[in-house]
Amino acid sequence: MIFTHYFQTLGMSYPWAWALSQIASMLVFLVCLLVMVAFILLYDRKIFAAVQMRRGPNVVGIFGLLQSFADLGKYLIKEVIIPAGANKVIFLLAPLVSATLAFAAWAVIPMDQGWVFADINVGILYLFAVSSLGVYGIIMAGWASNSKYAFLSACRAAAQMVSYEVSIGFVLVTVLLFAGSLNLSDIVRAQTAPGVLAFLHWNWCTILFPMLPIFFVSAIAETNRPPFDLVEAESELVAGYFVEYSSTPFLLFYLAEFLNICLMSAMLAILFFGGWQSPLDIWPLNAVPGVIWLVIKIWFFFFLFAMVRAFVPRYRYDQLMRLGWKVFLPTTLVWVLVTAAWVVYVRHGGA
Amino acid sequence: MIFQTIAFYVFSVVMLLSAFMVIAARNPVHSVLFLILAFFNAAGLFVLTGAEFLAMILVVVYVGAVAVLFLFVVMMLDIDFAELKRGALQYLPIGGLLGLVLLAELITVGAVWRLSPAASTTLSSATPKGMSNTVALGHILYTDYVYYFQIAGLVLLVAMIGAIVLTLRHRPGVRRQSISVQNARQPDEAMALADPRPGEGA
Numbered sequence: 001m002i003f004t005h006y007f008q009t010l011g012m013s014y015p016w017a018w019a020l021s022q023i024a025s026m027l028v029f030l031v032c033l034l035v036m037v038a039f040i041l042l043y044d045r046k047i048f049a050a051v052q053m054r055r056g057p058n059v060v061g062i063f064g065l066l067q068s069f070a071d072l073g074k075y076l077i078k079e080v081i082i083p084a085g086a087n088k089v090i091f092l093l094a095p096l097v098s099a100t101l102a103f104a105a106w107a108v109i110p111m112d113q114g115w116v117f118a119d120i121n122v123g124i125l126y127l128f129a130v131s132s133l134g135v136y137g138i139i140m141a142g143w144a145s146n147s148k149y150a151f152l153s154a155c156r157a158a159a160q161m162v163s164y165e166v167s168i169g170f171v172l173v174t175v176l177l178f179a180g181s182l183n184l185s186d187i188v189r190a191q192t193a194p195g196v197l198a199f200l201h202w203n204w205c206t207i208l209f210p211m212l213p214i215f216f217v218s219a220i221a222e223t224n225r226p227p228f229d230l231v232e233a234e235s236e237l238v239a240g241y242f243v244e245y246s247s248t249p250f251l252l253f254y255l256a257e258f259l260n261i262c263l264m265s266a267m268l269a270i271l272f273f274g275g276w277q278s279p280l281d282i283w284p285l286n287a288v289p290g291v292i293w294l295v296i297k298i299w300f301f302f303f304l305f306a307m308v309r310a311f312v313p314r315y316r317y318d319q320l321m322r323l324g325w326k327v328f329l330p331t332t333l334v335w336v337l338v339t340a341a342w343v344v345y346v347r348h349g350g351a
Numbered sequence: 352m353i354f355q356t357i358a359f360y361v362f363s364v365v366m367l368l369s370a371f372m373v374i375a376a377r378n379p380v381h382s383v384l385f386l387i388l389a390f391f392n393a394a395g396l397f398v399l400t401g402a403e404f405l406a407m408i409l410v411v412v413y414v415g416a417v418a419v420l421f422l423f424v425v426m427m428l429d430i431d432f433a434e435l436k437r438g439a440l441q442y443l444p445i446g447g448l449l450g451l452v453l454l455a456e457l458i459t460v461g462a463v464w465r466l467s468p469a470a471s472t473t474l475s476s477a478t479p480k481g482m483s484n485t486v487a488l489g490h491i492l493y494t495d496y497v498y499y500f501q502i503a504g505l506v507l508l509v510a511m512i513g514a515i516v517l518t519l520r521h522r523p524g525v526r527r528q529s530i531s532v533q534n535a536r537q538p539d540e541a542m543a544l545a546d547p548r549p550g551e552g553a
Binding site: 015019087090120122125126129132133135136139143155158162182318319322 | 353354378380381384387403404406407408410411414415416419422423426483484485528530
């Protein structure tokens with residue numbers, strides 16, 4: 001909103017100043033996100049290395065801090081190879097779709113009280129819609145590559161992502177029943193309560209607790225990360241749907257994957273761990289800006305995702321499907337009922 | 352207002368063009384992708400009219416689930432276009448006739464279409480005051496018409512069970528997995544240590 005005033009002082013009418021300021025702040029936000037992803041990539045590799053008692057990237061910059069930027073340069077200047085039998089338009093559209101959707105989801109994430117681009121009433125549904133669209137990038141890539149490995153991977157991805165969306169959807173339903181709103185900022189605000197021990201009033205400490213592990217596991221499956229990375233199982237499918245991709249199109253897939261994992265971490269923080277709020281409502285902690293708390297939480301949950309990736313072996317495909325349909329779906333369905341009953345009979349006293 | 356107008360025309364034009372391309376594209380996969388683009392722009396139009404819940408549901412259900420299956424079926428099919436086009440001329444007269452009949456029906460309906468005078472007031476207040484349209488829809492579906500909603504659910508359930516009954520068959524001689532049996536297996540019943548001497552084998 002600072003930008004709006006700035007553009008208005010330049011002599012623009014309000015709508016144009018508003019539009020320009022939106023574009024300017026989007027650019028700033030995108031750059032911040034990209035820088036965060038650059039360091040998250042390094043963080044991921046460092047965690048993976050530490051689990052295997054290696055050092056990880058440590059040559060480019062001190063502690064390898066500039067490794068991701070060096071990788072970025074490499075991806076950008078290498079040659080784009082398009083297979084001869086590929087459907088060119090869809091082949092190049094697929095990474096664009098993936099990356100665009102991964103960025104678009106961040107539009108509704110409240111970074112702090114009032115710090116959100118689109119404070120829409122149906123924020124949680126928007127996130128659900130955008131994450132369910134993520135499968136298109138993969139299907140299009142798999143089909144357009146004109147390669148058996150890529151296509152098999154796309155089949156797996158579609159089945160897996162559609163299955164786990166169901167349980168994620170029901171987890172979201174329990175949270176929004178509990179918070180009484182579909183707006184993400186309202187969901188965070190519903191977790192505030194007076195008292196020093198603020199973290200005990202977050203959703204993870206309520207009747208919603210059983211949904212937390214289910215959401216965590218489904219989030220891993222939804223983003224196709226190990227142990228559910230059957231989509232890119234290297235022992236079976238070489239590299240999965242992006243086996244034919246090189247250079248910048250590959251970079252876009254890579255970026256989309258990590259943005260999605262960060263998004264899932266942010267969703268965990270917002271749905272269950274109080275979003276931008278500080279865990280203890282006492283002086284030095286509650287003076288820290290909310291955006292810093294949210295980023296700390298994102299990095300914490302990313303750490304958990306990275307640890308799971310480092311030491312859990314890959315699932316078998318039929319077990320993956322069984323877990324999604326026969327364990328998570330019934331559990332979440334029952335929990336939707338339990339939460340609804342709790343809201344009606346306990347919170348509102350049967351009114 | 353100018354942004355809404357621009358957005359409306361952009362969404363509408365892209366939607367109409369992509370709807371046309373659904374039937375005009377030569378590659379069926381392209382057709383499905385254009386269909387998805389059309390859905391998307393329809394969702395955009397819903398947002399412009401203030402029906403954000405419907406827009407999101409359209410994207411989640413049609414684009415996120417139905418169209419994925421659609422796309423899959425189309426990608427798996429091995430369609431021979433020469434084969435498809437062969438009979439086209441033969442069926443053109445009867446197909447054209449059916450199209451003309453439909454067009455005539457649409458024109459006759461459209462020519463006598465009158466909006467009821469009450470429509471303008473109900474349209475302008477699509478949702479009751481002080482309610483987001485998610486809440487308003489929830490009240491209608493789950494409070495006012497909950498029995499109809501339940502009946503619709505039951506009809507769908509019956510259809511689902513019917514589809515499963517029609518397609519499910521247990522073939523004899525197929526080895527099936529039982530996860531509980533697999534998990535209950537202990538090392539001592541699954542392996543035996545042998546100590547074979549060299550040259551004899553186990």
